[in-house]
Amino acid sequence: MxxxxxxxxxxxxxxxxxxxxxxxxxxxxxxxxxxxxxxxxxxxxxxxxxxxxxxxxxxxxxxxxxxxxxxxxxxKPLELSAESEARWKERLTPYYEEYGLDPSAPIAAANxxxxxxxxxxxxxxxxxxxxxxxxxxxxxxxxxxxxxxxxxxxxxxxxxxxxxxxxxxxxxxxxxxxxxxxxxxxxxxxxxxxxxxxxxxxxxxxxxxxxxxxxxxxxxxxxxxxxxxxxxxxxxxxxxxxxxxxxxxxxxxxxxxALAEAGDASTVITNVMTGRPARGVANRVMREVGPISPDAPSFPHAATALGPLKAAAEKQGRVEFTNLWAGQAIGxxxxxxxxxxxxxxxxxxxxxxxxxxx
CATH class of the missing domain: 3.20.20.70 (Aldolase class I)
Structure with a gap:
């Protein structure tokens, strides 16, 4: 045995x-x-x-x-500074505009x-x-x-x-x-x-x-x-x-x-989804903003501004702002x-x- x-x-x-x-x-x-x-x-x-x-x-x-x-x-939770939040919102603004979202609207904090x-x-x-x-x-x-x-x-x-x-x-x-x-x-x-x-x-x-x-x-x-x-x-x-x-x-x-189509080269380590390094299947925002970006706020605050984008894309059956956490053996x-x-x-x-x- x-x-x-x-x-x-x-x-x-x-x-x-x-x-x-x-x-x-x-x-x-x-x-x-x-x-x-x-x-x-x-x-x-x-x-x-x-x-x-x-x-x-x-x-x-x-x-x-x-x-x-x-x-x-x-x-250890870190406070989100106004400067960091503003910089991240500015980086994501083109995506908000693409989906018809208001980047200045209040957003529930990531949990x-x-x-x-x-x-x-x-x-x-x-x-x-x-x-x-x-x-x-x-x-x-x-x-x-x-x-x-x-x-x-x-x-x-x-x-x-x-x-x-x-x-x-x-x-x-x-x-x-x-x-x-x-x-x-x-x-x-x-x-x-x-x-x-x-x-x-x-x-x-x-x-x-x-x-x-x-x-x-x-x-x-x-x-x-x-x-x-x-x-x-x-x-x-x-x-x-x-x-x-x-x-x-x-x-x-x-x-x-997306997971079914993923293979050995599909995942990357990124900080743009939450602010802390994590491995997942590469999506649009990970490729275009990262995968590692100095603009991403500290964990877990990067996920906050991505929330409305994730929800809007998923309504259209798209996962370009969804964190598909997966390891290299996903295939x-x-x-x-x-x-x-x-x-x-x-x-x-x-x-x-x-x-x-x-």
Missing amino acids: WPNRRLIDLFKTEFPIVLAPMAGIMDAELVIAAAQGGALGSLPCAMISAEKAREQVNIIRQRVSAPINVNFFCH RAPFDAAFCDVVEELKPEVVSFHFGLPDQALLRRVKAAGCLVISSATTVKEAVWLEQNGVDAVIAQGAEAGGHRGMFLTDNIAEQPGTFALVPQVVDAVKVPVIAAGGIADGRGIAAAFALGASGVQIGSAYLRCPESKVSVSARK LGREVPAAELTRDLAKTALARLKALAG
Whole structure:
């Protein structure tokens, strides 16, 4: 069977597979389906309220008895300066004019909430088996409360230094997020995206540097990738992009089409969508304004002015202002139910590992 059972034994899941939390395009339905397939389902909470998180966890609990992971951002919010906002609005004005929108009209602020006392209350009340963080860890007082509630804590590292820091600060497992991964870089000790290694360079070095189990993430979308991660010393994998086209995801029809047509060269790392580097399928605004632009306001404020453009384009079935977060293995994605996909990933990985073992 699995040559390394540390993650299975830690999480009490059937398979050492973690469904990546993908904020904005999934909810309880995908978590439930992945959990039914044997993975650790992850509920992203960065774009929902504490009340909504409570509701979603209760829905999951009613449908499955499997362990679940509740995921939060823990970035330090930065104020949006009037100068930065004006510069960004000016850069986007031609697009507003093209869609007949008023760039001076009030816009609802982008919602990317960091973990706080209200979220911590929900964790203490509902006691999810696992709580994961992106962009480091919350302050020690909140972290102590999470651990006191009996939750396992995991977080993402994009370098060996970050992995060591996470272990020193009490995580039960480290997610080694390589440059191939879709979505936001989990970096927190550096903001230099050029420093982030690829998954298969990062994983063995993190395995050597920490004692806790390591979860490989980035560019893993089939059994071959899972087997390779185990060969490098990982105790499990985190997979997101492979699940994007599952019927349980909330990806729109037009976005599904773009994802289905994407290949290995389709994704780029950009800051124009939110103000923080993230990998996604290149769209019009990423190509024309970025992919990296000094005009993009700090996270998450770049997303605010893009909101009306995204909504207007999506009404026309276009995704030129939609953040299609996806990793470099997006071309391996399939349109199959999430539970079936999970079981197939595990089956093909075990077959490959058996073949490698001779």
